């Protein structure tokens with residue numbers, strides 16, 4: 188029997204809803220086909236956005252969406268994507284498959300999508316190949332509510348009222364595809380560009396995200412922060428609201444990556460071990476951030492995370508299309524538990540990517556749409572959004588198939604939402620064992636409990652022929668005890684309990 192201890196009296200930090208954020212890039216079939224089909228498409232749509240996809244995304248309460256990239260962002264010139272669609276420039280998408288980008292999805296379409304989703308907006312600006320003026324004018328175009336050339340242009344293009352930009356990324360991966368910069372050079376560029384990301388509307392601050400490290404590049408974090416914190420910059424309110432971190436799980440490393448669907452037990456544990464590495468990354472980058480920002484005012488923004496496998500055989504390698512199995516469900520469950528536990532520093536995270544690219548929550552084929560196992564985990568975890576993380580722990584054992592890739596059998600996190608309801612999420616990483624859990628809850632008289640679970644064998648996935656192989660099922664094996672609850676968590680599963 189594994190003992191779990193929950194202390195609801197000890198509220199630790201707020202789990203920002205943005206931790207459950209998503210990322211949409213002009214990459215493969217993410218935007219085009221996956222989300223945007225145009226008003227004249229035979230696929231049911233509202234102003235060009237697929238109704239099936241929008242409805243499915245609303246159901247998991249997508250809180251924020253990042254756009255237009257990724258690497259694409261540092262080559263995106265926003266003026267190409269405004270005005271009459273037929274007059275928009277056709278460009279080549281150099282990063283992703285060399286295909287024609289007709290710019291039919293641009294700024295207006297992005298805000299329309301976020302309106303339909305009811306989510307916050309995260310725009311990623313172009314620092315790598317764009318000018319300061321271009322970035323400044325984009326912000327003015329989107330947000331200024333007065334008389335100015337950009338506000339007039341927006342009105343001419345059919346949108347009199349300004350939109351609300353919640354987050355603005357000042358470049359993306361500027362250590363790589365965003366200009367191959369050194370940290371000191373980027374940090375100075377960040378200082379300059381962010382100056383012109385102005386708050387045009389009194390009372391609304393656009394949160395600025397500085398481009399952070401790739402995986403374990405701790406030098407990048409330290410050097411960027413030390414250059415940014417020199418001289419008078421920190422005295423300016425909101426000069427940096429977030430620092431990003433990117434980390435992808437490739438079971439066989441960056442070069443080989445590994446199949447999305449064909450893997451054995453060893454690769455299962457290896458993949459989950461790599462997902463667990465997120466915790467060390469957050470802690471070590473977080474320690475460096477603490478040196479500069481001990482009050483944790485700057486959020487760690489994990490704006491790209493997820494599995495990145497070898498793309499589906501027979502598909503364009505530049506499109507990064509991959510299937511999604513129970514292994515992805517476990518990666519999602521483990522990672523979201525880690526983010527919850529570190530919500531004192533992690534303020535936003537964006538799964539890469541929302542539709543048809545990497546660890547998507549949705550896959551489409553023509554007019555068909557399926558929800559992936561990862562989708563169902565986001566569905567189970569949605570109750571943590573904006574809830575208070577509370578103190579909890581669980582006894583674990585080390586499991587795995589060889590010495591190198593040992594993992595704990597269980598992970599968990601617990602929150603209490605605004606209605607005083609407790610949400611417990613548990614992942615069981617074992618392929619064979621179920622575990623009995625005795626959860627002791629301090630000062631909490633459990634009156635009612637509901638459970639739901641995502642569990643199947645490790646290779647289970649949803650296909651266009653069999654879209655319901657992996658879904659959320661009721662879990663009614665919970666017993667109320669004198670001091671909490673007892674339950675048995677089956678192998679290869681992600682569980683959510685709601686306690687009142």
Ligand code: AHR
Pocket residue numbers: 212256257258259359360491539540545
């Ligand atoms: O998500 C795919 C790509 O991964 C993004 O464009 C880039 O930022 C990262 O390297």
